Amino acid sequence: MSTSILSVKDLSVGFHTYRGDIKAVRGVTFGVDEGEIVGIVGESGCGKSVTAHAVMGLLPKENSFISGGSISFMNNDITTLSEEAMENIRGSAISMIFQDPMTSLNPVLTIGQQMTEGVKGLTGQEAYEKAVALLERVGIANPKERMKDYPHQFSGGMRQRVMIAMALMGNPRLLFADEPTTALDVTIQAQILALLNELRHDMKMSIVLVSHDLGVIARICDRVNVMYAGRIVEQGTVAEIFHNPQHPYTKGLLNSLPRMDMSLDEELPVIDGQPPDLLYDITGCSFVSRCGCAMRVCTDTKPVEQSVSDSHKAECWLLAKNRSKEAV
Amino acid sequence: MDKEMQPLLSVRNLAKRFAVKKDFWGRAKEYNYALNGVSFDIFPGETLGLVGESGCGKTTAGRTIMGLYRPTAGQVFLHGKELDVANGPDKRIQMIFQDPYACLNPRMTVGEIIAEPMEINGVYKEAGAKKQRVYDLLDMVGLSKEQANRFPHEFSGGQRQRIGIARALAVNPDVIICDEPISALDVSIQAQVVNLMSRLQKELGLTYLFIAHDLAMVKYISHRVAVMYKGSIMELAKAEDLYNNPMHPYTKTLLAAIPVPDPDVRADIALIKGEVSQNVGTGCPFAGRCPSASDRCWAEKPKTKVINGHIIACHLYV
Incomplete structure (x- = not known):
């Protein structure tokens, strides 16, 4: 479990827009070890998908730029890799599945054509056999027959299974799953999550699961990164994040979910306000305007990452105060 | 809810079919029953949650009650009087839509x-x-x-x-149909909107039909919850009873599939096999996926009955 597969250091990504440059990702650092499932959770616009796309080298060239930081995959720096070199990694060593299985498949090609399309180093027959085997592995009945079918002949859950099988064609070491179950029903979601969990054991691959759903993250992740306004504000093991959240944003997020034992007479705790506009620089903590425990230091100075344990870190001044108290 | 109370809105055997195949002359050859005989009551000041998977007919139910679709069969009563569907939408029923980006001009x-x-x-x-x-x-x-x-x-x-x-409140409606009003919003914003809705309900005495697929949120906001599957109501009970003591096999599997934001609750997730299929035979709509389906379930559609306060359509309970 200790071999590092992916290490992202201080990654910053921006987008040119007519209003100016939006700094969508503002110094993100996280790692993925072999065989683990790492979750990135946050609300829309927090930069979680942009982070995933940056690692995949899928950011649109015309209007986006990586303004700092490094991405290293299996100890090779891939931040500045050429498009050709990236193409050798993408789809084989690193793969990705997307949110919407309806639109990420080509409607005019059969599943078989799409599955064997991007495979390198296999003959047509080998690729065909591999595709059939993988379709069977992800739970598609009659894989040989279904190879000849078009995407519209599959249901949403089945399409996501096909997407997963397709992502596995290159034997990836790392799979990015960007909101893989958001478009699916709960019963189908449970099936897909169980499949992903099985596959990481079978194929010894690591998975980065991007989601806004804390329930999905809690179900299969080993470690969790909580993102807010382009930064990872808290990271830790799944137990640390869910049982002992330290950052007020993580706490607020967990509290705002209705618990099964709640009645209508209790009001849901909310996080007031809106996330900040990422067009502008933020001098202090990005969460300060919505935080119930904000202090003067929070508006003036960016919080420094504080360690709660070896694996558990949060960017919040509240923790620094606690620590200095202990020291005194 | 008080048993003596008159229901504000009553739906009786509501059915709506859509033509899926047409012949050369544009006449329907094949139908898909989005609603297949749905009946329920909503009492004044109450929130009735309507949950189910996509394609189960929950949105069609809302739109048909609203008068946006003309029902194939069945009636809708408001204050005990039947609504005339030919008149189109009634101003006493208003709607909040799912997509806050598309629903405003x-x-x-x-x-x-x-x-x-x-x-x-x-x-x-x-x-x-x-x-x-x-x-x-x-x-x-x-x-x-x-x-x-x-x-x-x-x-x-x-x-x-x-x-x-x-906008929905503008004409002082009696019933507001909320069609997945929070599913397009972020978690922290969802809580704000839900709190607003429950505050307005208390202040103005509103009655909601709350359609959603987020079961935890439905449990929180609803007094009673109806579970739909393929155009039929499988189980309807008080929110507490339904979640603590689900009786219908479909309700059980649906509740088991909810991702709980607690890593300790991972173990023993009973996975339901298969997916919603289109063909509606003569039997129970859930028979194809049900772990306890018998021959009778395939042959005969279960009638609704009331057991321990649950309105349930299942052959397992007599």
Whole structure:
């Protein structure tokens, strides 16, 4: 479990827009070890998908730029890799599945054509056999027959299974799953999550699961990164994040979910306000305007990452105060 | 709910079919029954949750009650009087839509959007009173009256949903049909909108039909919950009873599939096999996926019966 597969250091990504440059990702650092499932959770616009796309080298060239930081995959720096070199990694060593299985498949090609399309180093027959085997592995009945079918002949859950099988064609070491179950029903979601969990054991691959759903993250992740306004504000093991959240944003997020034992007479705790506009620089903590425990230091100075344990870190001044108290 | 109370809205054997195949002359050859004989009551001041997977007919139910679809069969009663579907939507039933981005006209100001239902229904004919009503409504949903002259694109998703709520309240409806009002919003914003909705319910005595697929949120906001599957109601009970003691096998599997935000609850997730299939045979709609299906389930559609306060359609219970 200790071999590092992916290490992202201080990654910053921006987008040119007519209003100016939006700094969508503002110094993100996280790692993925072999065989683990790492979750990135946050609300829309927090930069979680942009982070995933940056690692995949899928950011649109015309209007986006990586303004700092490094991405290293299996100890090779891939931040500045050429498009050709990236193409050798993408789809084989690193793969990705997307949110919407309806639109990420080509409607005019059969599943078989799409599955064997991007495979390198296999003959047509080998690729065909591999595709059939993988379709069977992800739970598609009659894989040989279904190879000849078009995407519209599959249901949403089945399409996501096909997407997963397709992502596995290159034997990836790392799979990015960007909101893989958001478009699916709960019963189908449970099936897909169980499949992903099985596959990481079978194929010894690591998975980065991007989601806004804390329930999905809690179900299969080993470690969790909580993102807010382009930064990872808290990271830790799944137990640390869910049982002992330290950052007020993580706490607020967990509290705002209705618990099964709640009645209508209790009001849901909310996080007031809106996330900040990422067009502008933020001098202090990005969460300060919505935080119930904000202090003067929070508006003036960016919080420094504080360690709660070896694996558990949060960017919040509240923790620094606690620590200095202990020291005194 | 008080047993003696008269239901505010009653739905009886409501059915709606859509043509899926047409012949050369445009006549329907094959139908898909989105609603297959749905009956329920909603009492004044109550929230009835309607949950189910996509394609189960929950949105069709809302739209048919609203009068946006003409029902194939069945009746809707409001205050004990049958609604005439030929008249189209009734102003006493209003709707909040799922997508706060698509449901507001981008070329109208917020004030115009909220005033539109009043104009259509001819209430508040005097301009000053109408304007005041718009300001009051904005205040009620937590927006300021200065925002009345702005356009929808200037608002965030949560604020737009507030505008949608203000529009639904504009003509003092008796029932509000909420069609997945929070599923397009972020978690922290969802809680804000849900709190607003439950506050308005207490203040104005509103009655909601709350359609959603997020079971935890439905449990929180609803007094009673109905579970739908393939156009039929499988189980309907008080929210507490349904979640603590689900009786129908489908309710059980649906509840087991909810991702719980607690890593300790991972183990022993009973996975339901298969997916929703289209063919509606003569039997129970859930027979194909049900772990306890018998021959009878395939042959005969179960009738609804009341057991321990649960309205349930399943052969397992006699």
